[in-house]
Amino acid sequence: MKRExxxxxxxxxxxxxxxxxxxxxxxxxTLTNARGDERLTARSATVVEAIGNLNVRAEKxxxxxxEIFLRARQESGDSVSYIENIRGMLPQQMEMKENIVxxxxxxxxxxKLCCSIEILPMERAxxxxxxxxxxxxxxxxxxxxxxxx
Amino acid sequence: xxxxxxxxxxxxxxxxxxLFFALASTVILKxxxxxxxxxxxxxxxxxxxxxxxxxxxxCYAAEDAEAVLTxxxxxxxxxxxxxxxxxxxxxxxxxxxxxxxGTLRTILFSAEVMGETGMSLPSAxxxxxxxAQ
Numbered sequence: 035m036k037r038e039x040x041x042x043x044x045x046x047x048x049x050x051x052x053x054x055x056x057x058x059x060x061x062x063x064t065l066t067n068a069r070g071d072e073r074l075t076a077r078s079a080t081v082v083e084a085i086g087n088l089n090v091r092a093e094k095x096x097x098x099x100x101e102i103f104l105r106a107r108q109e110s111g112d113s114v115s116y117i118e119n120i121r122g123m124l125p126q127q128m129e130m131k132e133n134i135v136x137x138x139x140x141x142x143x144x145x146k147l148c149c150s151i152e153i154l155p156m157e158r159a160x161x162x163x164x165x166x167x168x169x170x171x172x173x174x175x176x177x178x179x180x181x182x183x
Numbered sequence: 184x185x186x187x188x189x190x191x192x193x194x195x196x197x198x199x200x201x202l203f204f205a206l207a208s209t210v211i212l213k214x215x216x217x218x219x220x221x222x223x224x225x226x227x228x229x230x231x232x233x234x235x236x237x238x239x240x241x242c243y244a245a246e247d248a249e250a251v252l253t254x255x256x257x258x259x260x261x262x263x264x265x266x267x268x269x270x271x272x273x274x275x276x277x278x279x280x281x282x283x284x285g286t287l288r289t290i291l292f293s294a295e296v297m298g299e300t301g302m303s304l305p306s307a308x309x310x311x312x313x314x315a316q
Binding site: 043044046047049050053054057058061062064065067068069071072074075076078079082083086087089090093094096097100101103104105107159160161162 | 197
């Protein structure tokens with residue numbers, strides 16, 4: 035016995051609704067994904083620019099420090115007075131331990147670029163050596179417990 | 184007679200469904216087109232950004248930044264170096280400032296993605312002048 039297959043009224047509409055719904059959901063998902071990519075790119079560009087600005091500021095500070103070192107060399111007779119002269123000329127926000135000068139460049143988003151340079155002895159032709167150039171954020175410095183709580 | 188009526192109703196439904204599908208697919212296609220262009224823009228922006236970061240590092244490491252840019256494919260145009268790709272244009276402006284103890288070189292990279300100025304990346308390096316003791 036052979037059974038005939040009939041498409042009843044409403045079947046085409048049902049299939050249409052399913053197809054349109056599927057296509058709509060997929061298109062919205064793709065759109066959301068693309069917008070997310072675009073936002074991520076824009077955010078990444080902002081972060082990269084902010085870090086670039088911090089690096090530029092750090093280099094400008096190194097240039098200022100080098101001027102101080104050069105002036106201190108011209109005014110000092112020995113290594114002890116050289117270091118003392120530098121200590122006296124350093125801007126307030128800088129820290130000096132032995133012959134290491136440290137400072138941090140910060141921005142309004144909580145990024146911090148920690149920099150340190152070593153003051154080389156007067157006998158050397160070079161005046162300083164970069165020893166630290168580390169980027170950190172407030173988030174990275176928080177304790178894990180603070181984050182979870 | 185009854186079978187004929189049923190066929191007519193089915194035909195009318197299929198015609199209405201086809202018309203509605205055409206209408207709906209027009210809207211959905213439009214959404215896909217917008218999505219595609221957004222996706223291409225995001226990809227081009229991301230690539231341009233990566234290139235700028237690479238160039239910034241390469242220039243920082245090199246003493247002659249102009250040589251690095253020229254080797255990469257940048258062309259000097261007035262006060263800036265320009266690199267044209269299919270999807271984006273990179274430009275670099277090099278400035279040098281003489282200080283009392285050395286030279287500060289600043290490079291400002293900027294990218295134009297699909298005709299829109301999107302991002303910039305400043306880069307600097309200080310070259311101390313070594314004095315003989």
